[in-house]
Amino acid sequence: MSERLDDLTGRMRSIFAEVVTAYLEQGAPVGSKALTERVPLSPASIRGVMAELEARGLLTAPHTSAGRMPTETGLRLFVDGMMQMQRPHARTRAAIENELNSDDVAQALEATTTRLSGLSACAGIVTAPKREARLKQLAFMPLDQSRALAVMVGADGSVENRVVPLPQGTSPIALNEIANYVSGRLSGLTLSEAEARLRRDISDRKEQLDDQAADLVAAGLADWGKDQQAREVLIVRGRANLLDDKSAENLEQVKQLFEELENRQEIMRLLEGVRDGEGVRIFIGSENRMFALSGSSVIAAPYRDADDKVVGVIGVIGPTRLNYARVVPMVDFTAEALTRRMV
Structure with a gap:
């Protein structure tokens, strides 16, 4: 069962707070003699309270005569209930x-x-x-009749490979044409910009491209852009x-x-x-x-x-x-x- 501040006497809370504060300041276990400068009690009385705090799992002694330091449980209790925040200078x-x-x-x-x-x-x-990558080059490597490996090279030198499904009847020639179009006309654009221009060009019939291949690439650019923004x-x-x-x-x-x-x-x-x-x-x-x-x-x-x-x-x-x-x-x-x- 975790210890609560209400379970500690006033003397225990005072000594516990001084031990933790001194430890965080010095980065070393704190002895009873050093605490006499902070707490108006004898070393023997302080040692007794520290022993009780150790029994409660709030302090630990790494070595027999090295003094005490807070446990993780003790640090959590101090941070949550006793620490006085210091506004940044x-x-x-x-x-x-x-x-x-x-x-x-x-x-x-x-x-x-x-x-x-x-x-x-x-x-x-x-x-x-x-930040969304800017496109430099796109290439396709057919794997079989229904799949191809798409290789996208970014302007920053990044390379991303994805296996993409191919619509039935998509020819290697059509893939090559759309890849050349992307590399030649869309290079330097972000993926979302490239997708928008590709769809606009196809809609305006500015480019004689295979519709299935163009739709495949436009959808791919949209998906890649969303994925990169999400990372x-x-x-x-x-x-x-x-x-x-x-x-x-x-x-x-x-x-x-x-x-x-x-x-x-x-x-x-x-x-x-x-x-x-x-x-x-x-x-x-x-x-x-x-x-x-x-x-x-x-x-x-x-x-x-x-x-x-x-x-x-x-x-x-x-x-x-x-x-x-x-x-x-x-x-x-x-x-x-x-x-x-x-x-």
Whole structure:
């Protein structure tokens, strides 16, 4: 059964809060002697209360004489019920907003994530809607009478292959003609622009193209465009910020976190859950399966467009001992600033 603040005495709450605060500030277990400077009690009395908090699963002692540090359960209790949020300083707010001045949304997102990473001393993460690719070339390779491999090359050098069904009677010559038409007349357009022009040209009979082949390509361009717009791009910045003075003591955890940050599909799956909520979400250690081994925390919030639709998520990933009181409002402010930028 999870512990509640109401289950703790006033003395227990006071000492618990001081232990967690000191641990988050110093990144090291806290001893009873050090707490005498914060709490007007004797070391023996403090040790007794700390032992009780340990028995309740809120504190743990990594070594016999190393002092206590909060467990993940203790951190969750502190974050949800005791933490006093710190509004981002005016300089911090200005630094974040300055990164949003770029006319290019992708550049603004990258710059803002890099700034958030530096300010929080964590790795910054953001998801952004994928911009629709511009078409360069289209080719078909017949596989059999009912299927062909469509190869689409984007202006950015990207290549996408899809197996497409062929209407009965579609000839290789017709496919070649429509491919030449697309590569010659539609190159440089976005997929939605290319689809619109193709349908208009066929309607106006400007091009003598096989109707079935043209309809196939127009529908394909529409589907590809929708698929690309629906995909999100994950940007990760500031991994080096995770290598601080304390990381040397937990090199295995840091190594594990770096490996986890390479698993973009899993990070995207985690952030997908943030899209459905309101405001900042906080995942501490093993509360999220992905970062359970590294013992890391994720703080993230969604941002919206002019239609109040969630279009992405921004946040940070760092050790569980990060300064939640400072970082949580910082992530919240950044998400709000991004929303204003998107409007």
